[in-house]
Amino acid sequence: MADQKKKAGRITRKEAVAILKKADLLELGQAADELRSRLHPEGIVTFVVDRNINYTNVCINRCTFCAFWRKEDAPDAYILNEAELFTKIDETISLGGTQILIQGGLHPHLGLDYYVRLLSSIKDRYDINIHGFSPPEICYIADSADITVREALAILKDAGLDSVPGGGAEILSDRVREIVSPRKIRSSRWLKVMEEAHRLGMRTTATMMFGSIETPEDIVEHLDAVRDLQDRTGGFTAFIPWSFQPGNTELGKRERRKGAGTKKSKKAGPAASYGATAVEYLRVLALSRIYLDNIRNVQASWVTQGLKLAQVALRFGANDFGSTMIEENVVASTGVSYSVSMDDIINAIRSSGFAPCQRDTLYRIVRRF
Template identity: 60%
Template sequence: MKSQQLKKILATSSSGNRLTADEGVALLEHADLLTLGEMANGMRKRLHPEQVVTFIVDRNINYTNICVNKCTFCAFYRESGDPEAYLLSKDDIFRKIDETIAQGGTQILMQGGVHPDLGMEYFEDLFSAIKKRFTIQIHALSPSEIFFLAQREKVSIQDTLKRLKAAGLDSIPGAGAEILVDKVREKVSPNKIRWRQWAEVMKTAHGLGMPTTATMMFGSIESGKDIVEHLVRLRELQDDTGGFTAFIPWTYQPANTKLGGRPATAVEYLKTLALSRIMLDNFPNVQASWVTQGAKIAQVALEFGANDFGSTMIEEN
């Protein structure tokens, strides 16, 4: 990138103006790490002059690892009948919530595989039982799980979400986004919903007053252009609904997956995190991924655009 072009992009960003997709690609591919970090940190300070880092005490309860999607990047899923396949009982889930509350937890993140045998009644019964027993936020079910439920029950996404909300679902995690570009999704998650379906679930949830987060898994087979396209699509959806509370980029973990490959480096993570903060000017929060990067790099991430440290994550698979 020519220095003059970089100066122009820097001036655009520092003045609070929105960057184009082409400018985002240019930054990711040509700007050095510290330049990106300085730009992202400047935006973080403008959005959060209070200089406070937020986090939540919660637990990730993966209620099942049985999944029909069989994503090539996933080391977690098992097929029905596999000796390692499981579905947690209600008692197991209640015990985990008891332990979470005892440690000061205020939320549970519940997600799992897309289990072929679990219908609407299962989740309505589970969520309502949790709400009767506990005072806790239920942040649960990815768009992929919700879309599958709607198809299984032969009802609309809106009706599916209305019923889940009535049963106790408070908010939706942004899982399953991977890269919101279908040519990438066809290779890393060929059986999973496409990007427009993911967006449809989120837009519908926002319309019902249900907040959600958004994520991005990068470092597998996508290009820099794909990353920026993902960010622009999220930005446009947020312009439309305003329902996303936070963005969480995390790196692909290749161990024990069919897709394979190498893990992203800390530099690649920090550059992508910084670009995310710069491009997503309408997202209030960007989260550091200490789970995939470790505590030290996550601390550094707070100088590269992140203002939120996510969750203490009492449990994660």
């Protein structure tokens, strides 16, 4: 595999599909591990101290893989008020946090003004990085104000938005999006938002949610789209693959029903109703490290995989442990919740043979332990 890479410079889509389907897991892991240690020879594994603040759970997209969204009239629908918001930020700062991740549903009655006020009210009071609004939200804000994505981004940036999280990418294949999130923006728009953000000087991350109904080809299409954009802009700081968590989701239920009806088939078993297994997660993670030769950081996802598998991920291509997640609501709503403190994260990194370091949004070291 390493030879192929040398010859061709970088691996092709075809090679990547073959790797996903056939490569020996340990050979693949070793190749990714070698790349990781070449890119990060210091033996450091970083993490950021932040909290996910979800300003509302009301969302018109109602994606089938999501357990977080509510209708506007649901009894547990909410919009966060300022006092709650500031309390959350105070707590974050007192815990050494450098960033807040602000994301929420596409609420039918929140417009550009709300977002501008939200950002500037935070920046008026706090010196903290605002990592906010994934591309579906940015598009929704732009569309409802009848302005371009670029204009919306410029206004939000001006109001205090520092960087954009890579959520909402799911699988950047419209075939898959049509099935799992028909109301969500298409791949091309997701990529467009990121391109505009990069051109405005904002750094962003890119994510991928796999383990639902996609094929290996869809995964590679996603990786290729991200690599291609990164070639043009260089604006992605990190790639974050995570796996679909089927609990409490429409898609999970749908797949379970299908599975129940296909008992006779040889491959019986509602694969997507279980989500991706550990082997599949590491395969995708390792391939991501190899394929995305122009993105410096790859995150392990303890939030979806648990600490032990996240530790193993550090030898399968990941060099970053993501966030301490002082608060996390979206994955938790699928019933998956690992109770993890900052000390747990530090110990987990250390016992994997790496030096734990707190970083900021731009991957600069803030604190060593």
